[in-house]
Amino acid sequence: MLRKVSINNEVLVAVSNKNLAHEEGMLRFWIENVLRAGVKNAVVVALDNETHAFAEGLGMNALRMNLKAWREGGGWSKVPETQLGGGGRGEVGSTKFELLRRCLRLGYSVLLSDVDVLVLQDPFRNLTRDSDVESMTDGWTPNTAYGWNDVLEDNVMGWGRYAHSIRVFVLNVGFIYIRPTQASMDLLDMVIHRLNTEDGWDQAIFSECVFSPSRPGHKDPSVTRRVMDYENFLNSKTLFKHLRYEGQKYLEHRPYVVHINSHTDKMERMLASIQRYVNGNTTALDHFPIGS
Numbered sequence: 663m664l665r666k667v668s669i670n671n672e673v674l675v676a677v678s679n680k681n682l683a684h685e686e687g688m689l690r691f692w693i694e695n696v697l698r699a700g701v702k703n704a705v706v707v708a709l710d711n712e713t714h715a716f717a718e719g720l721g722m723n724a725l726r727m728n729l730k731a732w733r734e735g736g737g738w739s740k741v742p743e744t745q746l747g748g749g750g751r752g753e754v755g756s757t758k759f760e761l762l763r764r765c766l767r768l769g770y771s772v773l774l775s776d777v778d779v780l781v782l783q784d785p786f787r788n789l790t791r792d793s794d795v796e797s798m799t800d801g802w803t804p805n806t807a808y809g810w811n812d813v814l815e816d817n818v819m820g821w822g823r824y825a826h827s828i829r830v831f832v833l834n835v836g837f838i839y840i841r842p843t844q845a846s847m848d849l850l851d852m853v854i855h856r857l858n859t860e861d862g863w864d865q866a867i868f869s870e871c872v873f874s875p876s877r878p879g880h881k882d883p884s885v886t887r888r889v890m891d892y893e894n895f896l897n898s899k900t901l902f903k904h905l906r907y908e909g910q911k912y913l914e915h916r917p918y919v920v921h922i923n924s925h926t927d928k929m930e931r932m933l934a935s936i937q938r939y940v941n942g943n944t945t946a947l948d949h950f951p952i953g954s
Contacts, residue, residue: 663725664770667705672771672786674704677727677758682777683713691932692777693722698940699781707761729757759857759864763850766842776836778928780920782939785895788918789839793888794846795872798834798921800865802900806831807892832869833889834897836921848883893917898931899924903952913944926954 667673674696682689689706696704697720705723708714717724758774765772773785789796801807809830816823840846852871857864876882892900896917902925906912920935922928930950937946 663705663723664765664768667703667723668770669703669786671769672703672773673765674701674773674775674785675707675761675765676704676775676777677707677709677761678713678717678777679709680712680716683708683716686929688777688928688932689713689716690720691936692775692779692781693717693720695936695940696781697721699784701781701784701786703786707757709757727757727761759850759854762840763847763854766840766847766850769842771839771841773839774835774837775919776921776923778922778932779837780922780932780935780939781918782916782920783918785837785918788891788894790888791839791841792886793841794843794885795833795838795840795849796888796890797838798836798895798897798919799831799889799892800834800897800899800923801831801889801892802897802904804892808889830873830889832865833872833887834921834923835865835868836923837890837895837919843885845883845885849885852883896920897924898922901935902931902947902950906947924953 664673676689676692678689678692681687684690693706705725706713706717707725707727708717709727709729711726714724714726762772762774771791773789775781799807807830809828812827812829814825814827816825819825840850849871853864853868856862856867856871860867871883872885872887874880874882893905893915894917896905896919898921901920905915916939920939922932922935925931931947934946934950937943
């Protein structure tokens, strides 16, 4: 399937199950907008037969992935039995990093997308491809997206009271491009091991593995990383808290994707974002509060 779908060994991948694969589900809107944007090298990895049939029925390339068979065949290190076949969020979350690692081992660069991402333009046209990992950010300003010098004042130190640190907000693994390098595969091995042995948020664990340096008892995977333009690859906090209040810039700017990641009323904000960016209704977002 990857050989058939990929262009220049690159592919856009979304993982989904039947909970999202229906007429009013997020997967439908992901597929429709990916196709509208003209992205040819996209595929849905379906975790059940219903999702596979649904995606193909909308004209999307689809690959059926049997989790239990893959697990029993040694396809991955560990997937909890409780997540197999249940259709829950954990099933998708536990799958995507294992799937990503397998694609990289086959030599493909993968742009991995959650299905609550609204694709407006072909994202491959705006990738830099100079790093192992190129990712959206959870930041919403230049500082929070790209990092800043954060100074702690420790008064008991007198002259040496100012302690400098570098802070950067986590990478958004809901939309991330990874190239098939050894460093990338080492990174995914580390992420998968931690997800299987710790009770942690995948996005925080991924970012720790990317940014944390080597130290006694720990060797970092030495990946090079790039943060995508936070206004071209919008998270919903940036859109609803900042960009929509920026007058002419908001009216003229057309992002490549919008990820509805910071709000619980995902469907309502997704539909309104489609009205705004696909149908040109510049007031479609006006009635929403900043947060959910």
